[in-house]
Amino acid sequence: MKMDCSNCGGKMVKAKYMKFEELADCLKKEFKENKFDNYNEWLKSLNENDLVLTEFVREEFGKVRKKYYIRIIEKKTAKGIKLKKLSKVFSFANGEIYYGSSIELIKTVYKIVPISPKIDEVIRGYCQNQGDKKNFDIDILNKIIMNELLYCDN
16 A cells, blocks of 8 residues: 655555565464364464464444454463564463453454464465565455455355
8 A cells, every 4th residue: 555645755655564574484384273172272382483363353333343364473471472563462361462441432352363274275375376476465365364264164
C-alpha cells in the first residue's frame, strides 16, 4: 500500500512485518502441530524461530471480526511467549493477550494457535509458487490462510 507523504512529497510504503527470508528459515523444519492432550503443553514445547498462527478476534459494538496472521516466535520467557514484531508476551496460561476489558464496547484478543497440516500445505505452496521472491507478500499469504480457515471446509 502506498500513500502520499505531505511532509516530503515522496511515497511512503507500508512496512511489512515479515519478509520471505524470515519465513524461509522457518520452512526448513516441520511446524509444531498440537499433538499434545493439553494446549499449555504444546505452547511450552514451542521454541525460538518456530512458526505459529495468531488468531485475532475483535468485538466491536456487538460485531465480531476474526483474522489470522503468521508469526515467528522471538523468545520464550518465564511467563510466556514473545512473538517477533509484537511488544506483549502471550501467557503460557492461555496463549492470549488482551486489549480492552469486558466492560468496554471494544475488546481485542490475540491467541497463539497451531498450524494444521492443511495450513502447512497452504504456506509452503504459496512460498514455492513465488518464482521471484520479491513478489512475496505476507499480507496476501495471511489472506489466503484466513480464507482457508474461515470459508473452506476443514
